[in-house]
Amino acid sequence: MDTELIGRAQHGDEEAFASLAVAVGDRLHAVAHRILRDTDLAEDATQLALLAIWRDLPRLRDPARFDAWSYRLLVRACYAEGRRTRRWTPNVRLLPADEPEMAEGLSSVVDRDQLERGFRRLSIDHRAVVVLHHYLDLPLEEVADVVGVPIGTVRSRLHHAMRGLRAALEADARPAAQEVAR
Amino acid sequence: MSTDRDVTHIVRSWLEEGVTALPDRVLDSVLDQLPATPQRRAWWPARRLGEMNTPLRIAVAAVAVVAVAAIGINILLMNGGVGGPPSTPLPTATAAPTATAAPTPSPTLAPRLPTGQIPPGTYRHLFVTYTLPAGWGTPDSSGTTIFKGPATTPPSDMALDLWQNVATVYSDPCHWQTTAVHIGPTVDNLIAALVATKRGSTAPPVDVTIDGFQGKEIDLMVPLNVKFKGSSKATLCDGAQYKSMTDAGGGDRYNQAPGQHDLLDILDVNGQTWAIDRVFYPATTAADRAELQAIVDSIKITP
Incomplete structure (x- = not known):
């Protein structure tokens, strides 16, 4: 991941974050969809995770750890979505x-x-x-x-x-x- | 009968199938929300004061004293000095606004919390509007915490923190790496999880209502004998941190010292579990505690 881009986003650069979100959005969504097995829940979880990434990015001490850190927030968002709605698709x-x-x-x-x-x-x-x-x-x-x-x-x-x-x-x-x- | 290798191969192939692209509308929605989603800075940077060696701590304190003195002298000069004309009165609910008064508009029009030292007045901060007396500050306007005094070091400082949808409580906050408890979405779920922690509450939870929103109040205290860091690894907390909870967005609550209280008002706000956290120490004075209470009493919830 482009650490310069992460650094700019950490300082509130929304344009840099937009580029970051485009770069990681598909990957995060793919993971969320595979965990939750529901398109709507996965979209909600990905959205929640991207906003959490934006909000907490200044707290990320080592930009090189961005990928693992973003997966951590995504998995938490999946927990939250799974717990919040439990609207699993029928079998x-x-x-x-x-x-x-x-x-x-x-x-x-x-x-x-x-x-x-x-x-x-x-x-x-x-x-x-x-x-x-x-x-x-x-x-x-x-x-x-x-x-x-x-x-x-x-x-x-x-x-x-x-x-x-x-x-x-x-x-x-x-x-x-x-x-x-x- | 399949071998383990067959099953792994089948599962991996199956996982390769399916959705990969994030719809543009989701990405657009995220980007649209950025201006209204403040970034959180590493909160309570002054906490590191407690980790500094003594000479450095003295040096930092000296710098702070000089800065406060300089600001004080500046204010005195602006107001005509000691014995000069009376200073501009602080704004009250009935006082007419003046050019130098801090903003105190109606709650619905309250300005956002400013950065650094906060002039007394009424402000919007995340999901609340509250009225602050003099002496409060925040590291930056996007933080979740306001604090009283130049630093948040024990034993007497205090703070007020805001939480939205706590998702994880650590049953043993000292050994948080192995004791995460993912909790349900209700106030009762969170209260039950907090009561069950090793940290424990100082008294049974009680009902509370803030600005018409009902919930529960619970007072948690970091045990006095807990050791965050030191020379003996056997007695240290995980990562030399005492972590009590994490919200749905990944924000962690690390406590700063033994004896620190979190007096939490956990409210059900339209199905969301929001919490107002009063942070103080046993040595925090009754007057300061009353000031903290007055801030909470002034809170208007703005979902």
Whole structure:
């Protein structure tokens, strides 16, 4: 991230912050959407996070830490949004025609649907760790810094989350198979 | 049966799908709100006075004394000196405004809080309008805190801080890195979380009403035996900080010293949980406490 731009925004330069927001907005929104699994909530969380970044930017001591710091504020905004509304979208299976191109590694529409439902069963604490590590590729030490918990807790959450997703993939597959058999 | 590696691969592929672009309308909305969203400066920079060595502290205090003396002499000269013409009276609710009077317009037209030392008068500050006597200041107009005196060092200084939607309370503020509690959105949620902290309250919470908005009041005190920093790592707080809460925007409340009080009035303002925090020490005088109370009594909530 451009530390000169961050420095100007820290001193109240709205134009510099606008450039900063354009540079990081998509990335923050993508993360929020993956944690919250809801477009409206993700937009609200991203907006909340960007305003928090603007408001607290003067308190950021080391501009080089901007990325991790901004993820920290975003995850907090996700907590706030998740807690505030709890207006999760219903567990409706997507129609194949509505779905994007199948990504490599996703064996079927069923996998995607199972993952969606399994992921929604996780708490936001657990979702955040999965997204930060497996989507942003942050090392576990950095994930711990972002979510503000010890690395042992991050490992535990990640283990629990992945076990839950694996169980969702396997357990949800069983009724489907039985249904086909009938 | 999938292997762990298969599951990881599937999850990573699944996460790659989906929304990435932030809609322009969201970005536009953020940028539109910037002029009305004050930036927070690192609050209470004077707190570092407590961390300075003694000679440096004396030097800083000497500079402050000289500055105050210079301002005082300047005021005396402007008013004709000691024994000269009487100074311009401070504005009151009934006094006619004069050219040198500090602004005291009606609450709806109150000016925003100025920077530095604040002339007595009525001001807008975040979600409140309040009337301040002489002697109060703020590091900058965008801060959340006002304080009495040239610094906010223990044992007798005091401050007033404003909080919007506290999102996290630390059940052990000394060991905040491992004790974060994410709390619900109501006044009762926040009160329950604060009562349950290791810091504890000095008395049971009581009902309070400020400018027609109802809520609860709770007095929290940093235990006198807590050690923020020192030579023995085993007894230190995490990061040598005592952190009691964090708001939804990521603003942290770090306490400054053992014995420090946070007398919190936590209000339900149209479904938002807003808090007015009176900060003082056991040695803060009764007169100063009364002054703090008078400021709170003057508060008009402006959602």
